[in-house]
Amino acid sequence: MRGPEIEPSIYAADFANLGRDMATLLDGGAKIFQFDVGDGHFVEPITIGPIVCQAIAPLFSEKGGILDVHLMVDNPEHHFDAFSKAGADHVTYHHEVVGDPAPLIAHARELGMTVGVAFSPQTEPEDVAASAGDVDLVLCMGVHPGYSGQAFIPETVERVRRLRELLLPHIHIQVDGGVGMENVRELRAAGADLFVAGSSVFAHADPVAAYLALAKAVR
Numbered sequence: 047m048r049g050p051e052i053e054p055s056i057y058a059a060d061f062a063n064l065g066r067d068m069a070t071l072l073d074g075g076a077k078i079f080q081f082d083v084g085d086g087h088f089v090e091p092i093t094i095g096p097i098v099c100q101a102i103a104p105l106f107s108e109k110g111g112i113l114d115v116h117l118m119v120d121n122p123e124h125h126f127d128a129f130s131k132a133g134a135d136h137v138t139y140h141h142e143v144v145g146d147p148a149p150l151i152a153h154a155r156e157l158g159m160t161v162g163v164a165f166s167p168q169t170e171p172e173d174v175a176a177s178a179g180d181v182d183l184v185l186c187m188g189v190h191p192g193y194s195g196q197a198f199i200p201e202t203v204e205r206v207r208r209l210r211e212l213l214l215p216h217i218h219i220q221v222d223g224g225v226g227m228e229n230v231r232e233l234r235a236a237g238a239d240l241f242v243a244g245s246s247v248f249a250h251a252d253p254v255a256a257y258l259a260l261a262k263a264v265r
Contacts, residue, residue, distance in 0.1 A: 050238075050239040053114060054079050057081075057094070058194045058247070068105055068106075071253060071257060074258065080116055083095060087120045089191050103134075112135045114136045115137045116185065117139050118191045118192065136161065136182070140166070147178075163184055165184070175212035178213065182218060183217060183240060186221050187202075196224060197224055206219055210238075219237055221238045226246035230264055239264075
């Protein structure tokens, strides 16, 4: 992982032209893409899985991109092996569904992936920081997980600030949900350095221009 970085969210992409649009953004400078996985249990929608990851992984390998898999699922440990085989570079599990994160973190590293922990708006940053352990990033949700295009929860900025005070300096803080030009600078100032952008990139007439504008705003 590196930072600061804008991460286009594949969940918000045009799936009829997925390979083309991924290649265009990779060529335009985007390197880390978030791959959101919903299971229909932890979150209501069933989204995308290892088959889609496997289909686009060769493109990412060719162009030096990183596939950052966000597991919005119950029992995330059941999915680590499948995503590793499919070409994922990183996996993030949710704090709300994991009692003891140490075995998950160790397993992800055994598979050659970096690993993170996400937390939803109802969870306190202090609780996550206390159990984060040896993760590479902590993902602070700016919306309730599940659906793309939701409005940003303003209190997220303060939650990021509190989290940054609690975490070791080398641990990245990622924000996902409602991130755009109207809040990305404030989130950066609060301590975040990885910013997942869905609609604010893919709903734009020129996704590369939207990505570059966001990237410039956080550097």
